[in-house]
Amino acid sequence: MKLRVVREIQKFVADYQNNRNCLTDWGEPLVGFADADDPLFSELRTVVISTHALPAELLSNARSVIAFFLPFTRALSITNSKERVSSREWASGYIETNELIAQLNRYLSELFEADGHHSATIPATHNWIEDKLISNWSHRHVAYIAGLGRFGLNNMLITAKGCSGRVGSFVTSAAIKPDSRPEHESCLYKYDGSCKKCVHRCVNEALFEGSFDRFKCYEMLLKNVEEHHSLGYADVCGKCLAAVPCSHVDPVSKKRQAQEKRSSTSGSSL
Numbered sequence: 001m002k003l004r005v006v007r008e009i010q011k012f013v014a015d016y017q018n019n020r021n022c023l024t025d026w027g028e029p030l031v032g033f034a035d036a037d038d039p040l041f042s043e044l045r046t047v048v049i050s051t052h053a054l055p056a057e058l059l060s061n062a063r064s065v066i067a068f069f070l071p072f073t074r075a076l077s078i079t080n081s082k083e084r085v086s087s088r089e090w091a092s093g094y095i096e097t098n099e100l101i102a103q104l105n106r107y108l109s110e111l112f113e114a115d116g117h118h119s120a121t122i123p124a125t126h127n128w129i130e131d132k133l134i135s136n137w138s139h140r141h142v143a144y145i146a147g148l149g150r151f152g153l154n155n156m157l158i159t160a161k162g163c164s165g166r167v168g169s170f171v172t173s174a175a176i177k178p179d180s181r182p183e184h185e186s187c188l189y190k191y192d193g194s195c196k197k198c199v200h201r202c203v204n205e206a207l208f209e210g211s212f213d214r215f216k217c218y219e220m221l222l223k224n225v226e227e228h229h230s231l232g233y234a235d236v237c238g239k240c241l242a243a244v245p246c247s248h249v250d251p252v253s254k255k256r257q258a259q260e261k262r263s264s265t266s267g268s269s270l
Helices: 002-019 040-047 074-079 088-114 139-145 188-192 197-201 214-227 251-268
Strands: 030-035 064-071 119-121 165-172
Touching: 002 030, 002 064, 002 088, 030 139, 040 139, 064 088, 064 139, 074 088, 088 119, 088 165, 139 165, 188 251
Parallel strands: none
Antiparallel strands: 030 064, 064 165, 119 165
């Protein structure tokens, strides 16, 4: 079941961008699985917000939660590395990815229904509490529980393919073996204090070392809504996850591998 779901998601995304008139290119998705009864879901009511939904509140017979990461290309990230406002390409990518997630969730629902399972879908965005700007279902935190990555200083989930992309999730009554979670940090700052580039990249001074002003962040999102209104509702920024070491890789894994290689080379020369 697990392998089939991963293949179906990867195929859907590949076919979607080949058969639709999309301006955005996506890399191969990453997919993670969590047990709907994982106690970490309850902890989100402390970590995120007290009203955060549990899988069983979205689907009474929930057994599994599927999370997926849709990585953006390096070319798209580069377009968003300059200027104060988001690039037009980045704004378009945000809007198109929201629609991709909606279509992918619909496809997954039909897929599981054909196998006799129930499902619940959650919008890619705008499922938050307006006055608090906090979601009642955090796709990023759900993806963490499903083993897709760990959080960076920029509050983004850093996956094996970085944090430049979008996360979606899906609840099903199908029982699927959960994935394990990464043991080491993926953020260089959290790992050894060697990086704070995302903080320096924030154009509205909303991101700090150890804190985040979501209202100042949202203020910038609304400026981009105005800037790119002709495209649709692009309440997006993405400066803190474009052109940083964790944009497209897990930089800690990369650093550890390099250290191990140097150690191995040094040892072999003795």
